[in-house]
Amino acid sequence: MAEGNKFQDLEETGEALVAYINNSQLEKLTQVKDEHHAFFDKHAETKKIVTQILKDVAQLEESAGQKLLNMEEEKKRREVELESLEEQLRQCTAQSQMTDSELQFVQRELESLRTAEHELEELQNEVDEDTTEVIPSAVYVAQLYQLITKIKWEYDTPPNILKGVHYGADLATPIDIDTSVRSRRDVSDQLWGFVSTEW
Known part of the structure; x- marks a missing residue:
């Protein structure tokens, strides 16, 4: 019974729809159809644009991700280099610091050498002064001994050997005396x- 009512309602609705279509003007239907086609075309164009935008966004995201990875690698490389x-x-x-220490040591050594050189120069000057005073007197004494003793000495002998000639x-x-085996x-x-x- 309930199914019969439903079928009857469906029939009535279909008849009402057919009546509405028959009563509607053809121009209006064409206009609705054209608007529907325009809407569909607009929808397709919008879908195409949105799809392209999504592709572009995905490509930009991929490019940005690659750049970020490259920047991270570059950052790591720079950190290692740093x-x-x-x-x-x-x-x-x-x-x-070691070179500075070595330089200071060398400078101290150089200063020490300069001081030692200065001291040696002073000693040399003193020796030169003493030599100019002592050598002539030593030569005089040696000549005096030679005149008195009549001995002419050889000076290129070993330290323990006395060599010379008595005239x-x-x-x-x-004269040839080894002083290491005889007493003074x-x-x-x-x-x-x-x-x-005899004088």
Whole structure:
């Protein structure tokens, strides 16, 4: 029974719709149809534009993401480079401090050498002064000894060997004494034995 009512309602609705269509003007239907087509075309165009915008946005997002990744890699590379430069700076600073210390040490050594050189110059001057005073008197004393003893010494002998020649009145006597095996008194007595007591 209920299904019969539904069918009857559907029939009535269909008849009403057919009556409405029959009563409607053809121009209005054409206008509605044209508007519907225009709306559909506009919808298709809008869909196409929105699809292109979405593609462009996706491409921009991909490009921006790639740039962000590249920037992150560049940032990491720069951080590594910065750490390397900081390490080099630390090493250079340490090297510079070591070089400064070495330079100061060399400067102290140079100053010490200059002081030593100055002292040596002063000593040399003192020796030169003493030499100009002492050597002539030493030469005089040596010549005096030679005149008195009549002994001419050889000076290119080892330190423990006395070599020379005694020029006596009639005879020249060679002298060759090893002072390491004889006492100083024996050596002195032998040498004084050459000296004449006659004046």
